Amino acid sequence: MAPVSMATAAMSSSTVDLANVSEITEYSGEPKCNISVVPISPVLEDPDQGWFWVNLILFTIFTFGSGLYSALTTSFFSQDLTRLEVCLRQGTRSEKVNASRVMRLLKYPNLLIVTLNMGNVAAIVCQPIVLAYIISPILSVLVSAITVFIFNKLLPQLVGDRHGLVLAANMAWFVYISIAVFFIIAWPVAMLLSVLIVKRKDRFYERAELKALIELQMTSPDAAAEQHxxxxxxxxxxxxxxxxxSKVAMDAMIPLDNVSMLDYDGVFDRKTMQLLATQKFSHVPVYKNHRKNVQGEFVIKELILLDPEDQELISTSFNRFGRSLHFIPSSRPLYDIFDDMSLGRYRIAAVLDDDTEVVIGFLTLQNVLDVILGQSRALSRRDSAGTMKMVQSGLQIAMERRRSLHASNTLVSEGNHRPTENTPLIKEVP
Incomplete structure (x- = not known):
């Protein structure tokens, strides 16, 4: 009887267990499978649990870490290398320090970009994994996507674009640590990129771009507001x-017809001496027979000993005080002429036509400087001023300041105008 009782008890126990697990249904001849669905609960775990706070802290660290890597990527690779060179040479002390720190890291751009992107990707991947221990997996992915958009894309780009140099310089230590952490993987990838991708080149401005940049510096309302x-x-x-x-001697010379010259066969009478005294120029060319046949020049201050009552022949005075002239071709570059005159090789030069080799004009250091300083013609100066005023029509505040300053400078320059030693005797052009 004992075995039977034990079997009956076992069957009863088995029947009870099946009743507790699931509801018994009648067999209908076809197999059926009842699957219970586990509900997905978005409710946070109990904050009293220690792992809850650990995972929450890790999620916060990964969130701000991904944002920092993204901001550093934008900060470093939005820097203009030419701008950094300018900061190193002409910036303030803090700008020089910041530019120096950034330039050291930008010497290895491939290693830098691989390291920053690896750190960024690692932080983004770890966010939903850690968050899944706090909330449901689906909700963790949604929360991670929102945090990535805000802290990895939106805010880093704004901060990196506006404060990129300061951020990149102050976080250089963090970048060096990241390079050490990811070096084993980042270095081979960087070497591969250096082979496949052309090295980044410095950005330099062409002449037309520089002129546009200079005009923008004058017309910019932001620069006007900062008085820059x-x-x-x-x-x-x-x-x-x-x-x-791109200018040559012909572009700066005084045409031969506009130059006052002395006839070699003339006389130093009172009228001639008075003309030289009233004009107050320092050099005057001398021609013989026709104006294109230039013999040389006089330096006016050397004629002070002449007495107009003696009416000495100019040819006689030329043998005593005359100087030879320097002849240059009309196609000679203007900066080459400026270098020669700055070294004192000659003060005045006769410009020869390249084809006929006859004198077509004269050139002095003053004429060269007028072209280099953009003041070759008063009329073109006024035309340029009108053009610039049209460009600045929308910037009334900055324009008023510049117009008044320009007017005062013009009055001063006209009132203090004096012929220089390098200016020949020139007829006034109507």
Whole structure:
């Protein structure tokens, strides 16, 4: 009886267990499978549990870490290398320090970009994994996507674009640590990129771009608000210096018809001496028979001992005080002439036509400087001023300041105008 009782008890126990697990249904001849669905609960775990706070702290660290890597990527690779060079040479002390730190890391751009992107990807991947221990997997993916959009894309790009140099310089230590952590993987990838992708080149401005940049510096309302604008005269001088690279002697010379000259067969009478005294120029060319046959020049101060009552022949005075002239071709570059005159090789030169080799004009250091400084013609100066005013029509505040400054400078320059030692005797052009 004992075995039977034990079997009956076992069957009863088995029947009870099946009743507790699931509801018994009648067999209908076809197999059926009842699957119970586990509900997905978005409710947070109990904050009293220690792992809850650990996972929450890790999620916060990964979120801000991904944002930092993204901001550093934008900060470093939005820097203009030319701008950094300018900061190193002409910036303030803090700008020089920041530019130096950034330049050291930008010497290895491939290793830098691979390291920053690896750190960014690692932080983004770890966010939903850690968050899944706190909330449901589906909700963790949604929360991670929102945090990535805000802290990895939106805010880092804004901060990196506006404060990129300061952020990149101050976080250079963090970048060095990241390079050490990811070096084993980042270095081979960086070497492969250096083979497949052309090295980044420095950005330099062409002459036309520089002139546009200078004009923008004068017309920008932001620069005017910060009192960093350039005046009209400064812009005109800089543009003239840039344009002078393509100028030649013919572009700066005084045409022969506009130059006052002395006849070799003439006389130093009172009328001639009075003309030289009233004009107050320092050099005057001498011609013989016709104006293209230039013999040389007089330096006016050397004629002070002549007495107009003696009416000495100019040819006689030329043998005593005359000087030979330097002849240059009309196609000679203007900056080459400027170098020669600056070294004192000659003060005045006769310009020869390249084809006929006859004198077509004269050139002095003053004429060269007028072209380099953008002041070769008063009329063209006024035309340029009108053009610039049209460009600045929408910037009334900055324009009023520059117009008044330009007017005062013009009055001063006209009132203090004096012929220089390098200016020949020139007829006034109507």
């Amino acid at each position: 604008t350039l005046t009209y005269d400064e812009v005109h001088i800089i543009k003239g210096a840039l344009d002078a690279e």
